[in-house]
Amino acid sequence: MGNLSAVDLAVLAATVLVAAGAGLWLGRRAASAQAFLSGQRDLPCGAILLSIVATETSSVTFLSVPGEAWAGDLRFLQLPLGYVVGRLAVARWLLPLYFAGDALTAYEVLGRRFGPAVKRATSALFLVMRTLGDGVRLWLTAVPLQLLSGWSLPTSIAVMAGVTVAYSWFGGVRAVVWTDVVQFVIYVAGGVLALCVAAGDVGWGELFSRAEAAGKLRVVDLGDSPLAALTDANLLLAGLLGGAFLTLATHGTDQLMVQRYLAARSLADARRALVASGFVVLAQFALFLLLGLALHAWLIDHPADRALKGDQVFPWFIQHRLADLPGAVGLLLGAVFAVSMSTLSSSLSASASTLVHDWLRPALGARLSERGALRTARGVTLAFALLQAGVALLGDRLEANALRTVLQIASFTSGLVLGLFFLARACAPLPAGQPPPAIERRAALIAFFGALAAMTAIWKWTPIAWPWYALIGAGITLLVGVIGAGIFRRLDPGR
Numbered sequence: 429m430g431n432l433s434a435v436d437l438a439v440l441a442a443t444v445l446v447a448a449g450a451g452l453w454l455g456r457r458a459a460s461a462q463a464f465l466s467g468q469r470d471l472p473c474g475a476i477l478l479s480i481v482a483t484e485t486s487s488v489t490f491l492s493v494p495g496e497a498w499a500g501d502l503r504f505l506q507l508p509l510g511y512v513v514g515r516l517a518v519a520r521w522l523l524p525l526y527f528a529g530d531a532l533t534a535y536e537v538l539g540r541r542f543g544p545a546v547k548r549a550t551s552a553l554f555l556v557m558r559t560l561g562d563g564v565r566l567w568l569t570a571v572p573l574q575l576l577s578g579w580s581l582p583t584s585i586a587v588m589a590g591v592t593v594a595y596s597w598f599g600g601v602r603a604v605v606w607t608d609v610v611q612f613v614i615y616v617a618g619g620v621l622a623l624c625v626a627a628g629d630v631g632w633g634e635l636f637s638r639a640e641a642a643g644k645l646r647v648v649d650l651g652d653s654p655l656a657a658l659t660d661a662n663l664l665l666a667g668l669l670g671g672a673f674l675t676l677a678t679h680g681t682d683q684l685m686v687q688r689y690l691a692a693r694s695l696a697d698a699r700r701a702l703v704a705s706g707f708v709v710l711a712q713f714a715l716f717l718l719l720g721l722a723l724h725a726w727l728i729d730h731p732a733d734r735a736l737k738g739d740q741v742f743p744w745f746i747q748h749r750l751a752d753l754p755g756a757v758g759l760l761l762g763a764v765f766a767v768s769m770s771t772l773s774s775s776l777s778a779s780a781s782t783l784v785h786d787w788l789r790p791a792l793g794a795r796l797s798e799r800g801a802l803r804t805a806r807g808v809t810l811a812f813a814l815l816q817a818g819v820a821l822l823g824d825r826l827e828a829n830a831l832r833t834v835l836q837i838a839s840f841t842s843g844l845v846l847g848l849f850f851l852a853r854a855c856a857p858l859p860a861g862q863p864p865p866a867i868e869r870r871a872a873l874i875a876f877f878g879a880l881a882a883m884t885a886i887w888k889w890t891p892i893a894w895p896w897y898a899l900i901g902a903g904i905t906l907l908v909g910v911i912g913a914g915i916f917r918r919l920d921p922g923r
Contacts, residue, residue: 432577436758443762447610447769448595461801464600465781466532471605471691476701479608479688479774481708482615484678486562486771487569487764490615493713495738497720498727501644503662507895508713510671512706517672518680519699522849526686527695532785534686534845541852542872543864544790549876550845551786554683555779559812561837562775563819569768570820572743573761585820588768593813596773597806601691601781604773611766618763619715622742625750626722630729638725661893670839670895675706677842677898681849684778772816780809836894840887843898844879847905848872854910867916875909 432440462468496504531537535554539547570584577584595603627635639645649663657665679685679702692698723741726749736744750756784805789796796804855868883901886892892900 432757432761433754435754436756436761439755439758440761440765443614443759444591444765444769447607447614447762447766448591450606450610460798461784461805462798463602464802464805465777465784466601466687466690468602469691470693471602473692473697473701475605475609476688476692476698477705477708478612479605479770480679480685480701480705481712482608482612482767482770483684483688483774484709484771485612485615485712485767486565487768488565489716490619490764490767491568491572491742492739493716494720494723494742495740497644497717498724498741499738500662501646502717502721503646503649503667505647505710505713505717506649506662506664506667507671508706508710510668510673510895511675511709513668514672514675515679515702515706517676519702521853522676522680523689523695523698523702525849526689527698532690533782534681534683535782535786538845538848538852538872539786541855541858541864541868542848543869545869546848546872546876547786549873550848551683551782553841553844553880554782557837557841558684558775558779559815560819562772563816564823564837565768565771566816567820567823568739569764570823571739572746572764575743575747582821585817588765589772589813589817589820591765592769592772593776593810596776596813597809600805601687601777604777605688605691607773608770611770614759614766615763616712616715618760618766619719621756622745622750622760623715623719623722625753625756626719626726626745629749630722630725635722635725638728639721642724644721644724657893658896659891659893661895666893666895669899670893670897673843673846673899673902674839674895674897677846677902678838681845682778682838682842683782684774687774687778687781772813775816776809776812779812780805783808836887836897839894839897840883840901843901844876844883844905846898847879847902847909848876850902850906851875851909854906855913867913870916871909871912874912875905878908879905 493504525537526534529537529540531540533551535547535551538550566585566588569588570581573579573584573588574581579587595607630638636645651657651660651663651665654665657663657669660666661670689698689702692701719742723745726745727741730748732744732748746757746760750760784801788804789801851872858864879901882904883897886900887897
């Protein structure tokens with residue numbers, strides 16, 4: 429098959445089967461909708477920690493982060509520093525909201541404070557943007573599979589989606605989390621193997637000498653002025669503040685992560701898993717960026733016969749160097765499979781949970797039995813897999829770096845939801861069982877859609893760097909909500 433040897437095929441198949449099989453065996457078959465979508469809230473802290481890391485480490489991270497160091501330097505490491513800061517804030521201020529009641533999605537919490545219209549609007553945004561972002565991730569994973577296997581792109585996408593949906597459909601979030609744990613080990617092993625081979629060819633001393641000569645060892649960049657960070661994503665202020673608010677948004681309000689916290693045994697376990705994951709991600713980014721330096725040094729001695737983009741450097745190395753080592757290509761492809769399946773399966777599970785809990789159950793009520801809810805959850809899991817595969821088929825039309833495209837999508841949308849959580853904290857607490865005032869419901873809706881329009885304009889017509897999108901989106905949402913509520917109270921002081 430294509431350029432893959434029989435040994436590589438065997439290693440690839442074993443890697444994928446071990447990851448999926450271990451997840452299914454540890455997760456067992458889900459017997460109810462609650463078990464399928466929330467894992468019975470009985471998963472250990474360590475599994476939650478590694479699942480958080482594996483979920484946010486998509487094929488985009490695995491394949492594109494080395495390209496950041498290859499094409500530039502180590503300044504991208506400033507972003508995960510902000511991730512650590514953001515996680516501390518999420519653990520302190522947002523996690524308690526999810527453990528205060530029996531909510532099963534992030535958007536249920538907003539619905540209780542601002543009404544069902546806000547819940548549906550935010551969950552719909554999550555479903556649309558998650559499908560788009562993970563469709564891009566699926567495409568990026570299928571590209572090296574196509575290159576090395578000889579399959580067509582549609583076939584590669586179908587294989588990836590099919591393997592991922594199989595265990596997601598069978599075991600639900602419990603199988604997804606345990607599979608994440610195995611996949612974390614696999615893709616880290618793949619990254620370490622590639623680094624050792626490239627550095628071994630060049631020599632560790634020569635690797636750093638060439639990196640220093642090319643100006644690639646810079647980690648911190650303060651820029652000429654604080655305002656420069658608004659348009660340059662590679663400056664420290666953009667990394668720290670932008671990364672912190674991006675994490676506040678994605679890890680504090682995105683159902684992809686919230687679903688994992690709600691599967692933990694306690695608030696304390698969820699907090700420990702979240703905070704520790706920030707340091708693991710920081711170390712992981714350092715590993716992938718170091719791999720990029722090694723690829724830079726290696727390609728000086730083995731120049732490519734065509735111009736390469738950042739996303740293509742690591743796949744090129746896999747094809748033209750690791751193919752000489754029996755089983756190495758199979759392991760690296762298995763690592764690509766692992767990171768992709770981790771993120772995609774988490775996306776499918778979170779999307780199914782959101783659609784069932786925020787849309788179908790409120791609409792159908794008692795007509796949707798527990799068994800019917802389980803069948804529905806499995807059905808929509810398959811439907812979202814097909815939608816993401818459809819987006820992946822359009823991936824070749826992307827002109828930008830895929831890593832930055834995915835991060836832009838996440839930063840653009842999640843800041844709006846974060847702003848609504850800020851608005852909820854700014855409003856007076858509601859007594860238990862009391863519906864939210866009409867003024868606050870209207871103000872929250874206007875804030876959400878107004879900020880969505882404003883962020884669309886900022887993305888399309890300004891040079892503002894993407895790490896600021898979450899902060900700006902959250903700030904606009906909060907500001908419009910507070911002003912809107914004040915205007916409504918003046919117009920209708922009796923309400």
